[in-house]
Amino acid sequence: MTRHERMLGALTGQPVDRTPVWFMRQAGRYLPEYMEVRSRVSFLDLCHDPDLAVLVTLQPLDRFDLDAAIIFSDILTIPEAMGQEVQFIKGRGPVLPKPIRSRDDVRALKQPDVADALPVVPESLRRFIKARPDTPILGFAGAPWTLFCYMVEGSGSKNWENAKKMLWTDPEASQELLNRLADMVGDYLQTQVDAGALAVQMFDTWAGALSQEDFKRWALPAAQRALSRVKGAPRLYFTKDSSPFLHLLKSTGADAVGLDWRVDIPMAREILGDMPIQGNLDPIALYAPPEEVARRTRAILKQAGPVGHVFNLGHGVTPNTPIEGVHAMVEAVRSYRHDEA
Ligand code: CP3
Numbered sequence: 001m002t003r004h005e006r007m008l009g010a011l012t013g014q015p016v017d018r019t020p021v022w023f024m025r026q027a028g029r030y031l032p033e034y035m036e037v038r039s040r041v042s043f044l045d046l047c048h049d050p051d052l053a054v055l056v057t058l059q060p061l062d063r064f065d066l067d068a069a070i071i072f073s074d075i076l077t078i079p080e081a082m083g084q085e086v087q088f089i090k091g092r093g094p095v096l097p098k099p100i101r102s103r104d105d106v107r108a109l110k111q112p113d114v115a116d117a118l119p120v121v122p123e124s125l126r127r128f129i130k131a132r133p134d135t136p137i138l139g140f141a142g143a144p145w146t147l148f149c150y151m152v153e154g155s156g157s158k159n160w161e162n163a164k165k166m167l168w169t170d171p172e173a174s175q176e177l178l179n180r181l182a183d184m185v186g187d188y189l190q191t192q193v194d195a196g197a198l199a200v201q202m203f204d205t206w207a208g209a210l211s212q213e214d215f216k217r218w219a220l221p222a223a224q225r226a227l228s229r230v231k232g233a234p235r236l237y238f239t240k241d242s243s244p245f246l247h248l249l250k251s252t253g254a255d256a257v258g259l260d261w262r263v264d265i266p267m268a269r270e271i272l273g274d275m276p277i278q279g280n281l282d283p284i285a286l287y288a289p290p291e292e293v294a295r296r297t298r299a300i301l302k303q304a305g306p307v308g309h310v311f312n313l314g315h316g317v318t319p320n321t322p323i324e325g326v327h328a329m330v331e332a333v334r335s336y337r338h339d340e341a
Pocket of ligand 1: 026028205
């Protein structure tokens with residue numbers, strides 16, 4: 001099978017010759033060659049330059065035999081395109097110095113045409129496909145709720161106090177912002193499908209910060225609204241800390257679900273039925289000795305079975321990850337045969 005057939009097959013629940021593998025943040029700070037580029041270029045400049053974005057997207061493919069790449073960018077390019085300033089501060093992560101806190105702040109945001117305001121990722125996708133036609137490329141965007149979190153809080157947060165408070169004190173303005181984000185996100189994902197992405201992933205990293213009631217009331221309808229605008233390629237929906245509402249993930253409109261490492265795969269299979277899944281090795285397990293990484297990788301492959309599974313980490317690879325751990329994971333997936341297990 002080609003990599004394209006293997007990825008597409010796994011994402012649509014068709015039989016494949018072996019489970020495909022890629023991983024979140026596979027282009028990033030654990031790679032010395034990425035750090036070399038970053039010593040010359042800021043993170044945001046990397047996100048704004050298609051040549052550099054393609055260069056770093058290719059880096060992990062030159063080290064590991066992966067079945068797909070994810071285009072290099074960041075979820076916060078959407079708030080930027082809506083007119084909100086975004087900074088990346090070393091050691092602090094993203095900072096949005098003028099957080100959205102009122103209806104007027106929401107109204108002051110732009111709602112630009114996505115093709116005009118966000119041309120870099122579609123252009124990077126086209127260039128990647130020319131450079132590496134044998135490797136499927138994935139597009140992505142942040143989910144409306146996760147973008148709302150950063151835009152309202154103004155930075156990462158443990159408790160998302162301002163973001164949640166806004167839901168409850170100004171539900172109308174919150175709904176307006178989520179609706180506007182959903183439309184931006186959906187259109188952005190569609191431009192990526194149109195540029196040749198094999199599939200797209202919507203990251204709802206902070207879905208698990210919500211109670212079940214609030215997930216149903218806010219994050220889920222916004223995710224549905226965004227995904228309903230995307231046609232022509234499988235749509236993956238990734239959440240973190242979402243074990244308590246796995247049953248709700250069947251109704252997002254996504255074709256496949258990305259699971260974090262806390263999720264028990266047999267339980268997920270029971271709840272999600274034949275919906276394809278992606279995941280879910282603990283990214284910190286890559287710090288274990290290689291034979292332990294391989295053992296854990298094989299355990300996940302065995303639990304997930306041969307159909308409807310894309311191997312991945314349960315969240316992004318972290319900066320200090322030993323490269324031997326990544327090799328051990330990728331090789332364990334590539335050499336695994338379900339019929340012999
Ligand atoms: O997966 C990939 O390799 C594709 C590229 C990608 C990045 N960020 C590159 C990145 C993707 C898909 C993202 C998504 C993203 N960005 C999310 C959702 C998924 C997740 O990881 O939870 C979120 C919440 C963000 C916002 C963001 N960007 C944060 C919180 C940070 C700081 C993280 C940290 O560990 O410091 C970033 C920066 C970022 N995004 C880096 C990379 C490679 C590191 C930037 C650097 O080079 O300094």
